[in-house]
Amino acid sequence: MKIVKILTLILISCLQSLMAQVTNEVLPVKGFAIAAPMPEEVNRFVKFIDEELAPRGINALILRVDYRYEYEARPELIGDDPLSKEQVKKMVTVCKENNIRLIPQINLLGHQSWHSKIGKLLEVYPVFDETPNVELPEEYKWPNEDGLYCKSYCPLHPDVHAVVFDMVDEICEVFEADAFHAGMDEVFYIGDDNCPRCSGRDKAELFAGEVTKIRNHLAQDNRELWIWGDRLLDGKTTGYGMWEASMNNTHRAIDMIPKDVVIGDWHYExxxxxxxxxxxKGFRVLTCNWRKPDVSVAQVEDMFKFRKSATMEMKPRFYGMMQTVWSGAGSFMDGFYENKPDRDGGQETAWNTFRKMFAKIQELED
Known part of the structure; x- marks a missing residue:
């Protein structure tokens, strides 16, 4: 009986070890982030989800919606080419059928304009502008005297959250989402010297305060907050610079925000x-790529290495991979199905990266 018991214990130990190895090789999140399709592209995009995303094991789809929805709570903020509730539900249905977590995104705080075009929020509510003194030029150049890239809303304006949270709540409801992506990348305008509310305040505290306010609002309905992580990195110390990290001292906010915020750590070059x-620092983190296949494959390999070598406490925080696509859904699908080359005739495209990245994940998981 003792021999049987010993053999049983050995067998259990071996099975546990095998299960640990298997678990170690599976990424919790395999994500894909892209702009929401145009209304006329919805059916095609639904087919793409069913035939291309699902078979690759993608289980999180982040859609940048912003003002492109027929908002009922804030109809004044409906932008161009809005999606209807019926069109959104088509995407919700196909994602449910394929066990894909559908997460809507509205850019909050930053990205309230785009170079020479003001965004819908500041167009309708110019009083929310952090830098109303900075005018958008007819001909945009970078760099410029104003340091203008994208406008921000003032996080301390007393009325701004009542407006943006109406949109957040409605878009989460229609998407039946248990998480929301707030963007919050590339915030160059924050704590402006001319702002009557923010002037002289600690930029890290301002950024952390806005993240926390959004997170707490979502938590009331048991929803998670996802954001990009660049403003939480020190651009000077790391050498990452002002795009992939912060050069205006918001990086210290990493020690001021709730640890249940999910971070998208993007590096493209x-x-x-x-x-x-x-x-x-205690956060679940996704490594995010874009359009360089070799870089993306290396990032996938790194994520698997991180999980394999991590402590029991650290391992769950290496949450997975997410490809980001910075074009419309229609142009991405065109490039994917037609296998279009890049501008130089090469294969450094988001769609080729898509193929290579998820093939590598499948290889390492198998």
């Missing part, structure tokens, strides 16, 4: 390993 930093 190199396989930088700042995911380790976020995980060590």
């Amino acid at each position: 190199r396989a930088d390993q700042s995911a380790v930093y976020f995980a060590m």
Whole structure:
């Protein structure tokens, strides 16, 4: 009987070890982030979800909606080419059928304009503008005297959250979402010296305050907050610079925000390993790529290495991979199905990266 018991214990131990290895090789999140399709592209995009995303094991789809929905709570903020509730429900249905978590995105705080075009929020509510003194030029150039890239709303304006949270609540409801992506990347305008509310305040505290306010609002309905992580990295110390990290001292906010915020750590030119930093700070982190296949494959390999070598406490924080696409859904699908080359005739495209990245994930998971 003792021999049987010993053999049983050995067998259990071996099975546990095998299960641990299997678990170690599966990414919790395999994500894809893209602009919501145009109304006339919805049916085609639904087919793409069913035939291309699902078979690759993608289980999180982030759709940048912004003002392109027929909002009932805030009809004044309906932008061009809005999606109807019926069209959204088509995407909700196909995602449910394929066990894909559908997460809507509205850019909050930053990205309230785009170079020379004001966004819908500041167009309708110009009093929310953090920098009303900065005018959008007819001909945009970078760099410029105003440091203008994208406008921000003032996080301390007493009326701004009542407006934006109406949109957030409605879009989460129609998407039947248990998480919301607030963007919050590339925030260059914050704590402006001319703002009557923000002037002289700590930029890290302002950024952390806005993240926390959004997170707490979502938490009331048991929803998670997802954001991009660039403003939480020190651009000077890391050498990442002002785009992939912060050069205006918001990086200290990493120690001021709730740890249940999910971070998208994006690096597009190199396989930088700042995911380790976020995980060590207590956050679940996704490494995010774009259109360089070789860089993306290296990032996938890194994420698997991180999970394999991590402590029991750290491992769940290495949450997975997410490809970001910075074009319309229609143009991405055109490029994907027609296998279009890049401008130089090469294969550094988002759609080729899509193929290579998820093939690598499947290879490592198998």
